[in-house]
Amino acid sequence: MNAENMSTENGGDDEPRSLPRRKFLSQALGLAAGALIPVAMTESWAQETEGVPMYPEGWFFTPEAIAKIYDQEYHGERRLQNVIRMEGGVLRGLSYRSEIAVPPRFIEQMCAHCSDMLAAGAAAYLFRLDAFHNHLHLPAEVVQSDHQGLSINAASEKAMRDPRLVALYHNYEHTPIPPKGTPLYEVYKKRNVAAYFDGRPIEILPLPxxxxxxxxxPMQTVNPDVKFAAHKNGLFSISHKGETIRLDFSLGDQRYY
Known part of the structure; x- marks a missing residue:
């Protein structure tokens, strides 16, 4: 199915997937235990540094260089700004300089997206040189009927609770385009992913x-602006190839590269 033919309804023989509670969030939130790592999150919200390059070496990196940088960033200082954190049993994020509540289910679904993209080979690493952001979409008629007159953050909070939400991920963004017919090109072809918030599995979109x-x-882009990165002290966790990967999400990191 290509992007033009996608919809928020199930088509053909595809059945909605009932996601198991993958141990993404703690029992304190009424969900299965395991994914919420009890890490102290005491730092204040960071200043926005939009436009400041994180990698002045250039735009493209070899797979070997990306693997090395990922290992350094995973075990080094946290580079993702304004990460979502737990305060008083509530997940909170910074969006447009204001704090907003983040639904646990929203994070649970994005953890599932990350886990499934790694398993499918649609991403190799969860950080800025590979998979690190998504573009959220809702049907235009939903935005027009349900979001009219709302502030940006009120609309964001409403969108995060809507099971019709769809995320578009663009991964391997800093890998040079491999020659066609090579094994690396077959991996690169998986870089565009549509991911759902209603339990359906991810969908790898063909390269145009x-x-x-x-x-x-064929939907309308909505807020919030989500970025994520794996880090040793991440608040959340997923499993991949028998190993635990901790990661953070942010609604308030304005840097792109």
């Missing part, structure tokens, strides 16, 4: 002819 990024979904 002559392009590297799938067209936007």
């Amino acid at each position: 002819e002559g392009k590297t990024t799938a067209a936007d979904l």
Whole structure:
């Protein structure tokens, strides 16, 4: 199915997947224990540093360089700004300089997206040089009927609770385009992913002819602006190939690269 034919309804023989509670969040939130790592989150919200390059060496990196940088960042200082944190039993994030509550289910679903993308080979690492952001979409008629007159953050809070939400991920963004026919190109072809918040599995979108990024979904882009990164002290966790990967999410990191 290509991007132009996608919808928020199930089609054909595809059945909605009932996601198991993958131990993403703690029992304190009424969900299965395991994924919420009890890490002290006492730092204040960071200043926005939009436009400041994190990697002045250039835009593209070899797979070997990306693997090395990932290992350094995972075990080094946290580089993702304004990460979502737990305060008084509530997940909170910074969006447009204001704190907003973040639904646990929203994070649970994105943890599932990350886990499934790694398992499918649609991403190799969860950090800024590979998979690190998504673009959230809702049907235009939903935005027009349910979001009219709301502030940006009120609309964001409403969107995060809507099971019709769809996330578009663009991964391997800093890997040079491999030659066609090579094993690395077969991996690169998986870089565009549509991921759902209603329990359906992720969908790998085909590369458009002559392009590297799938067209936007036939829906309307909505806030919040989500970025994420694996880190040794991450608040959340997923499992991949028998290992635990901790990671953070942010609604308030304005840096792109």
